[in-house]
Amino acid sequence: MRMIPPEFIVKIDDTCIKCKRCVNECSFGALKFENDRVVADHEKCVACHRCTAFCPTYAIKVEKFPMSFKDNALWGQDILKGLWKQAESGAKILTGAGNDKPYPIFWDRMVLDACQVTNPSIDPLREPMELRTYIGKKPDKLEFWQDKKGDIKLTTVMEPQIKLETPIIFAGMSYGAVSLNVQLILAKAARELGTIMNTGEGGLPQELADYKDNIVVQCASGRFGVDLSYLNSCAAVEIKIGQGAKPGIGGHLPGEKVTEEISRTRRIPSGTDAISPAPHHDIYSIEDLRQLIYALKEATRYKKPIGVKIAAVHNVAAIASGVVRAGADILTIDGFRGGTGASPQVIRDHVGIPIELALARVDEQLRKEGIRHMASIIASGGIRQSADVLKAIALGADAVAIGTAALISMGCHLCQKCHTGLCAWGIATQKPELVKRLKVEEGVRRLVNMIKAWNLEIKEILGALGVNSIESLRGSRERLRGVDLDEVYLDVLGIKPAGR
């Protein structure tokens, strides 16, 4: 008996030329060659579309399994399937990628302004249009010294900053969760684009050493790979407190995924489980966080900004204020739509709040307290397109971090099976035969292209807004209006409704 129906059905029509390419490509074992034809095991298909991408005759169609349930607004199919799975296994349900539930997407309920008549729009093809952004702690004011000739010299000592040529950075994705090739692509693309990537918590593979000026290394609760040379092989260090996809819980990389290479990078024996505890066991309070921030500043001789990444949770504004006062130079807020290599589904889908609301509240709170300059804000967790970047910046972000979107540029089809380690696109896997499918140079080309396209779109919109520099949109909520939002949400977002 089969209690759970398959999610997809794979149809192979008679245009199949029996080249078997699809069979080789399917890393989930859903396709076999038997009796001189390709046979599908529908239950194993995850709709990653690897087979269809390689079928020379378009003979393969992946469709939703057509099975109707009796309509029930309360007991949806997903719920039923989850219950059957748990009844079978007795385990919590694991999943990958980001929250896919139909929560409201506030990006899509905000619209941007444009100039008409009273102030001119600017043509980005003819006029300079500046995206350069510096990330790090700023003083609240500057001091200068003017010599007798009238030459001016800055006397304020500036804190370390990271120069970005685009307000888009790459989110933390660890070696282990993603393949080495993914990290190489992110590092090379970051260098080419003048931005930064983040190693996640899995240590720094040697292959990335050359790219250290474009790398942020993480110091997470597992402290994998953290030593003095690690902390100084980067542009900045980030303390990871939480992740949008799984706030409040740690991580678990099973021993079978801890290969020789990963063992070397994480500095743990190969074949042992890599456990990231839920909290940092030396941070049980905000004052403990301050100690770690300053320990890292000492270790890096105050030459690198120290960031703190937190998940967007209910009291995010107050927490953010504490983190900034504890000394963080960069504050990353990860919304509940952020991706993950593996997370219990119940956490991914039900814990945390949307980044739009969290970002708006944090920026407002820091301004109210007069400490907004003390840290740069990075917003992440569900940034899908250039429009989202612009809206995040208008709400107050200094920059945004993208993870899923970057992986999509490399070929990810969002089948959400990252936790299985079987990624057919060579992204979320450590299997050498799968990893090599992801060609580094091709990946760099695609990712760089995508960000360049976003940059062009951002410049286009800045021009329409009549400003020629990204800082003139940053925090300028006057240029946003809400559509289909009630007064409470407008208030939380700090924007006016369209028409007013």
Added chain:
Amino acid sequence: MFKRHESKDISGCAVVGIMNEKGKTMRGDVITNAIAVMHERSNGLGGGFAAYGIYPEFKDYYAFHIMFEDEGVKDEVETFLQDNMVLVKSEAIPVRKKMSLMNTPILWRYFLEVPKSKIPSGFSEEDFVVSVVMRINIRFNGAFVFSSGKNMGIFKGLGYPEDVSRFFRLEEYEGYLWTAHGRFPTNTPGWWGGAHPFGLLDWAVVHNGEISSYGINKRYLEMFGYECTLMTDTEVIVYMLDLLLRKHNLPQDIALTALAPPFWKEIDEMDKNKKEAMTALRMVYGSALLNGPFSIIISSSNSMIGMTDRIMLRPMVVARKQDTVYMSSEESAIREVCQDPDEVWSPQGGEPVYARLEEKA
């Protein structure tokens, strides 16, 4: 009728400034003739003037020009002023009674002194005067302070600038520095406080343009305790200058550069010290950048500064005849009052032009 704007105030404009650097005074009809030439740049919904050197006999006292909606609020404000400052003289601002302008409020001027005992510790006298002005503007509905500097005053109202000048009998005043403004608002305000110039202490700004970065400029100022209640760009510019020059004590050049800084491309080519200074300036004062079209004339007791946005989306012409410097939206206004200037030029976008009062020997 006296409602302040609830949405962003949008307007186009004409601006003129005339300054004699030796401090020689001229009558108010000179600048009136200049601004009147640019009649077509305003639409009768706002005109105003700032004049310096007009109260020599009271030059040591803060001169407050205040508008009131009714006698009731005037009484309340006067009580408040007497509680906080020493009232030296109080009188109606003389006007041509036969002229009627739309929504004319009660217009009064006060000469005031700050008692040392009233200044909280850590505050300068000027901080204290600013706080008094802010409190009047915010707390007293129906009252608004036009100007609050020494030996200067702002005269403004609803009408074409030449009508406002006649209404206030400006031909009877003598000043060494005058600025004027004619408005072309695209909404329909009926409030005198919304006319320009806008002033704080002895700073006054006349401004033509619409700042596209208004939203962030305003939020930035709010971080430092400024409350922008007027929804006008000009208010934001005045507070920004007050913040950069008075509170942050930036050199004048640097403060103005923060409002219209060079592009990164230019900064990257600068020598080390300058590059470092400009990079830090843009990092720290990015929210002070006034982005979008503007040409402004900023005046104070000892200087007049003209500047446009960094890509010069609004016009500005400057001329000099001996000791007198002219700045205007259009050259025609300058030629009207000075047929034969020694030099006439258009400054570069973002480049400030200065006229400075010579130190008296």
